Amino acid sequence: MEQRRQAMNSKEYNKKIADARRNESRKFGFRQSSYINFKVEAGYFFCLYFLTEEARLTVKPMYADELWWDIWNATENKNEPLSLRGTGAYSLSGQVLASYKIAETTDDSKLADMFEAVFHAATAEISIFLTTNPDADKFFPDETKMDHDPDRLLYLMALIHNGREEEVLAIIKDARQNKHSCMFHSGMFSDSYTYVRRWCNRGQASGGRMRHVLKSYFDTIVKLRVLSCAISYIAKRLLRKNNIGEQ
Helix, strand or coil, rough: HHHHHHHHHHHHHHHHHHHHHHHHHHHCEEEEEEEEEEEEECCCCEECCCCCCCEEEEEEEEHHHHHHHHHCCCCHHHHHHCCCCHCCCCCCCCCCEEEEECCCCCCHHHHHHHHHHHHHHHHHHHHHHHHHCHHHHHCCCCCEEEECCCCCCCHHHHHHHHCHHHHHHHHHHHHHCCCCCCCCEEEECCHHHHHHHHHHHHHHHHHHHHHHHHHHHHHHHHHHHHHHCCCCCHHHHHHHHHHHHHH
């Protein structure tokens, strides 16, 4: 096998592997893009990352990336292919469900058997996961099983999605106090927590503006009523004077 591997250049070998993986993945409903295979099921994005010696199966709710892109001002990503959720630089990491060993071989039969076993096992793992986590909207990731998420963004998205912004702000405050350095940065002074905190506070800002508008509205009503009473009082006084003068 080693001699056959050496006889093939890197491009030829990678194409052979990719073709074998694609052929088997289709049998199990997975799509392929670059080094990943993925599928959407029950509101979740399931992704198999094929690395040098292993394939890693991850999961995250479909809403998570879209919410994060809204927060990060990268809404144009919503129009990109689904695969961006697995390969994008500003896509969120998922919770690892399982890992599978990948052996190096050029034998067509062995490649087919190996990838079939991986996709079969991944499909079974997904089925088990959906049995215990049927509702993507209520899913919270196990942070001990995350595929590199130092900023805890997937967990924070789940909190925001479920209306628990105060907890998000508390987590960010604690992280700031502990001098946490975020993975995503924008410019010199903004990072992922800057954007998340701003997003969580937007409701308070909107509420403050609404309270200001309502206060101004009621103040105007009060002023108009006072003015109306004053005009009515003056009119009555004038009418009374006119009546006395006529007498």
